[in-house]
Amino acid sequence: MKREGCFWKGICMRYKNYSACDSQGQSQIKEIYETSFPKSEKFPFWILKQCAKENNVHLNSIIDHNTDKIIGMSFLISYDDIAYLMYVAIDKKYRNKGFGSLVLKDLILRQADTSILLCIERPSAEKEDIKARRKDFYLRNGFYETGCFIEDSDVEYEFLSSSKERIITENDLKKRYSCMTRNPLIKFIIKNTFDSNINFID
Numbered sequence: 001m002k003r004e005g006c007f008w009k010g011i012c013m014r015y016k017n018y019s020a021c022d023s024q025g026q027s028q029i030k031e032i033y034e035t036s037f038p039k040s041e042k043f044p045f046w047i048l049k050q051c052a053k054e055n056n057v058h059l060n061s062i063i064d065h066n067t068d069k070i071i072g073m074s075f076l077i078s079y080d081d082i083a084y085l086m087y088v089a090i091d092k093k094y095r096n097k098g099f100g101s102l103v104l105k106d107l108i109l110r111q112a113d114t115s116i117l118l119c120i121e122r123p124s125a126e127k128e129d130i131k132a133r134r135k136d137f138y139l140r141n142g143f144y145e146t147g148c149f150i151e152d153s154d155v156e157y158e159f160l161s162s163s164k165e166r167i168i169t170e171n172d173l174k175k176r177y178s179c180m181t182r183n184p185l186i187k188f189i190i191k192n193t194f195d196s197n198i199n200f201i202d
Contacts, residue, residue, distance in 0.1 A: 012064070012065035012066055013062055013063060013064055013065055013071070013099060013102060013103070013106075014062075014063050014065050015060040015061065015062060015063070015074075016060060016061045016063055017052075017058070017059070017060055017061075018049065018052055018059040018060065018061065019052070019053075021061055021070075025061055025070055028061070028070045028091075029059070029061050029070065029073045030045050032070075032072060032073045032089050032090075032091050033045060033048070033073055033075075033087065033089065035092070036087075036089035036092075037087065037089070040153065040155065043190070043193055047186060047189065047190065047193075048075055048087075050181065050183065050186055051077075051180040051181045051186065052075075054180070054181055054182065056077060056078040056079060056179060057075075057076070057077050057078075057180060057181075058074070058075070058076045058077075058078075059073070059074075059075050060073065060074050060075075060076075061073055062074060062090070062099070062103060064094070064099070070091070071090060071091050071093075071094040071099055072088070072089055072090040072091055072094070072099060072100075072103065073087070073088070073089055074087065074088040074089075074103065074107075075087040075088075076107075077176060077179055077180055078114070079175050079176070079179040080172075080175065081113070081114050081115060082114055082115050082116075082117055082172060082175075082176075083107075083111045083114045083115070083116045083117070084116075084117050084118070084176040085107065085116055085117065085118040086118075086119075086176070088100075088103060088104075088107075088118075090103070100137070100141075101137075101140075101141050104138070104141040104142055104143070105141060105142060107162075108142045108162045111162070115161050115162055115163035115166045116143075116161065116162040116163075117159055117160070117161050117162075117166075117168065117172070117176070118138065118143070118159070118160055119157050119158070119159050119160075120134055120135055120138065120157065120158055120160065121134075121155060121156070121157060121158075122149060122156040122157055122158045123135050123158075135158070135160070138160050139160070142162055143160040143161065143162055144160060144161055144162070144163070144164045144166075145158075145160060146158075146159050146160060146161050146166055146167075146168050148168040148200070149200065149201045149202065150173070150198060150199055150200055150201060151199045151201050152194055152199070153194065156201060159173075170198045170200075173198050174198060177190050177191065177194070
């Protein structure tokens with residue numbers, strides 16, 4: 001990540017790597033992660049910490065530059081011409097203030113030469129729900145539908161991309177996990193945490 005921070009509509013924020021944070025900051029990153037995602041969609045946090053030792057994996061705090069407070073976290077994996085945004089979350093105390101939009105816009109600028117991919121739970125076609133609002137948020141902030149849907153552990157997911165014409169392949173999806181670490185034991189745990197088979201659906 002090249003730039004130190006970003007500014008948009010009066011909001012200023014920056015990133016700090018997990019390893020560079022003090023113990024309190026690291027605890028905050030973990031708490032935001034643990035409280036922002038359902039158990040079925042999370043790796044154990046220690047897995048993220050270990051994987052973040054790799055050069056292509058970034059576990060970061062998101063900091064409000066004006067107050068120097070941690071307001072969120074992100075976990076991103078870079079491989080080939082892809083940056084896979086596995087996790088991004090704003091602390092509930094700071095939501096609806098524009099930070100989430102700023103983070104996404106900034107990541108797209110930082111990763112200008114790559115396609116940022118992210119995965120969301122597939123919204124229901126029958127009704128407006130939190131899943132549909134979440135998807136709309138990403139679409140309003142620089143992401144596009146890819147038409148790629150998979151099923152994992154009986155849950156349907158949809159992939160979005162920052163590149164409008166991105167075609168997502170099976171190899172793209174497999175590598176998002178296989179590139180997280182070179183450690184054989186952690187590779188084994190990752191492979192057995194979520195379904196390693198790519199089950200495409202319509």
